Amino acid sequence: MDALSRIEGRAIPFGAKNVDTDIIIPAVWLKTITRDGLGQGAFETIRAVEGNVFDDPDYAGSPILIAGDNFGCGSSREHAAWAILDLGIRAVIAPSYSDIFSGNAVKNGILPVVLPQDAIDRLMEVARDGHEITVDLDTQTVTTPFQDRFAFDIDPFRKHCLLNGLDEVALTLERQAQIGTFESQRAAAQDWLTKGTHI
Amino acid sequence: MASKPRTLYEKIWDDHVVETRDDGTAMIYIDRHLVHEVTSPQAFEALRIAGRPVRRPELTLAVPDHNLPTTARRDAGGNKVPIADPQSAAQLAALEKNAPDFGIEYIGDADEKQGIVHVVGPEQGFSLPGTTIVCGDSHTASHGGLGALAFGIGTSEVEHVLATQTLLLQRSKAMEIRVEGSLPDGVTAKDLILHIIGVIGAAGGSGYVIEYRGAVFEKMSVEQRLTVCNMSIEAGARAGLVAPDETVFRYLKGRPMAPHDDDWDKAVAYWKTLHTDAGAQFDKSVVINAADVEPTVTWGTSPEDVVAIGGVVPSPASFADESKQAAAQKSLDYMGLSAGTPLTDVAIENVFIGSCTNSRIEDLRAAAEVLKGRTKASNVRWAIVVPGSGLVKRQAEEEGLHTIFTDAGFEWREPGCSACLGMNPDKVPAGERCASTSNRNFVGRQGPGARTHLLSPAMAAAAAVKGHLTDVRDL
CATH class of the missing domain: 3.30.499.10 (Aconitase, domain 3)
Known part of the structure; x- marks a missing residue:
């Protein structure tokens, strides 16, 4: 995945709460065997309504999405992260996320920024007025041209992976010896655990 | 030490x-x-x-x-x-x-x-x-x-x-949801988990693993516990747990991939250590009164939008903050419902009994018990039963459940996820309602424009008979 440190640009003032992953990408789009092109199906039911924020030319190509509480709840489909990435979005700002979605986002180089609702309300206003927003992962801040400055927390391991564009599988494969040791210890203590897993 | x-x-x-x-x-x-x-x-x-x-x-x-x-x-x-x-x-x-x-x-x-x-x-x-x-x-x-x-x-x-x-x-926080006593007659595991989601909300479990504790869960069969834990994610919790006990050991013994012989004894000895110790601290505790739980259905487009079957569609004005009021109004518009309508006045055209939440043998027995000697109402256009596996299907057929379903006007299908989500041919048409034993009532989940009411297998069967949502206890 691409490394990420600073995202600057317009933000889509979406703001909705409890946006489930069926809304982000309906199931009919999950029949793919690749990760590509899912932006076409992103937010399909919302985009079917005229005047929606996603098709508003003012926000075309915006790298930031602002949303409400519990963003990405429901299904574990990583297609939701792929679809958002395909729209060109590299940061989402919301008061909270589903646990599975925020993990999927980070693994695809999308930064899920957590900020309280009053900060979200302010950023929605800034975005609607046509101003740019800056998300800086290194300093863990979101700023506007009006001296707004919101600090956010992020898990240090996630930050490290995002800043360096790291592939977790490659990282873990460097620890194969430790995994092997763990497996041998468990095989000695609980040999029944791995017998009979074939029918 | x-x-x-x-x-x-x-x-x-x-x-x-x-x-x-x-x-x-x-x-x-x-x-x-x-x-x-x-x-x-x-x-x-x-x-x-x-x-x-x-x-x-x-x-x-x-x-x-x-x-x-x-x-x-x-x-x-x-x-x-x-x-x-x-x-x-x-x-x-x-x-x-x-x-x-x-x-x-x-x-x-x-x-x-x-x-x-x-x-x-x-x-x-x-x-x-x-x-x-x-x-x-x-x-x-x-x-x-x-x-x-x-x-x-x-x-x-x-x-x-x-x-x-x-x-x-990262380790999650631990939440206990404790339900002591007994569920009232006619109230099932599905009603309980829908009720719990209504209490803690669709994001109430975010960041937590839930352990379900208390007499109500101890008395449940494995199938019922699977139903409860299945919907933990609808409350935002990535995982839900019930401590393993004799009920679980009886369920697993002899299953093809479970340990056998000496291995079985070693496994059970380990499993018996798997319970929360006295004095262990949870990050959050929620107590639910079993007597408060009634047959429960959803009215909106989030699993937290639940109401007891005797209730009415809530008014958006009844919600605390503005954004919730707006969300409720949007849900009502999508669902084609007006505030104040009794749930039992809501007519349905489709019934789906199945999904990973409710497609096990006990679920099919519960639905068949309601449908025995009855038929679906004439306004119910499409009613299907989808067993959770080929083995569930065979067992149901050995018990004669499939003829109860087909005599009642249901289709008896092959196993799969079916009408729980719009990925296969089983879909609910736009604008139509479905009484569904599945787990998600999201916008478009059962097909574009489909309107889902989540409920238990017995309640779904009762809705099929009446042609509208109804209290299974009144049948």
Whole structure:
């Protein structure tokens, strides 16, 4: 995945709460065997309504999405992260996320920024007025041209992976010896655990 | 020195830590991995591109379920009926090829053992107490009903587990939901979990693993516990757990992939240690009064939008903050409902009995008991029963349940995810209502424009008979 440190640009003032992953990408789009092109199906039911924020030319190509509480709840489909990435979005700002979605986002180089609702309300206003927003992962801040400055927390391991564009599988494969040791210890203590897993 | 009292979640977690990084991230060993056709193709492709093998193929089990049509899979001559949708066919074909290519056991569509992954895992004894179980599907939480730490993962994590048999995780907080006493007559596990989601909200469990504790869960069968844990994710919790006990041991004994003979005794001895110690601390505790729970249905487009069947569609003005009021109004518009309408006045055109939440033998028995000697109302256009696996289907047929369903005007189908989500031909038409035993009433979940009311199998059967939502206790 691409490394990420600073995202600057317009933000889509979406703001909705409890946006489930069926809304982000309906199931009919999950029949793919690749990760590509899912932006076409992103937010399909919302985009079917005229005047929606996603098709508003003012926000075309915006790298930031602002949303409400519990963003990405429901299904574990990583297609939701792929679809958002395909729209060109590299940061989402919301008061909270589903646990599975925020993990999927980070693994695809999308930064899920957590900020309280009053900060979200302010950023929605800034975005609607046509101003740019800056998300800086290194300093863990979101700023506007009006001296707004919101600090956010992020898990240090996630930050490290995002800043360096790291592939977790490659990282873990460097620890194969430790995994092997763990497996041998468990095989000695609980040999029944791995017998009979074939029918 | 006596060791610190621990919750069940902490015990399972501690037993699976391979190592902990300085920043607190833990590498957790994964004992069991279930794979289906929708969330795995990109993971297998990534392994292929990087030239990486599957570390422990024998710990993964592959089963197709989401895309499979639930109509006959073989024609009269025993030949495979082709799958009409080319994309579904390609996705199913990818799993059928990927599994043997990487040395993974595959249960195909014509195998009687095939079914919804979350029904197959427990049924085969693949899912065991105290194990870590993952699958690229959020309803993996189901397996917590056996006392396993089970949770859904994304496709990148599917790849990570295939390549390393581990995941990099932060420990969740622990929540207990305690329900003592007994549920009133006619109230089921499904009603209880819908009620719980209504109490804590769709995000109430975010960041937590829930342990369900108290007499109500202790008295439940394994099937009922699987139903409760299945919907933990609808409350935002990645996993739900019930401590394993004699009920679980009886359920698992003799299942094909469960330990046998001496191994069985060793396993049970370990499983008996898996309970929350007296004095262990939860980060949050919620107490639910069993007597408050009634047959429950959803009225809106989030699983937290629940109401007792005797109630009315709520008014958006009754919600505390403005954004909730706006969300409620949007839900009512989508659902075609007006505030103040009694739920029992809501007519339905479709009934779906199935899904990983409610497609096990007990669910089918409960629905059949209501339907015996009755037929669906004339305004119910489409009613289907979809068993969770081929083995559930066979058992139901041995008990004669299928003729009760077909006599009542239901279609008796082949196992799969079916009308729970719009990925196969079983869909609810736009603007129509469905009384559904599944787990999600999201906008468009059962098909574009479909209106879903979640409820228990008995309540779904009762709705079919009356042609509208109704209290099964009044039948």
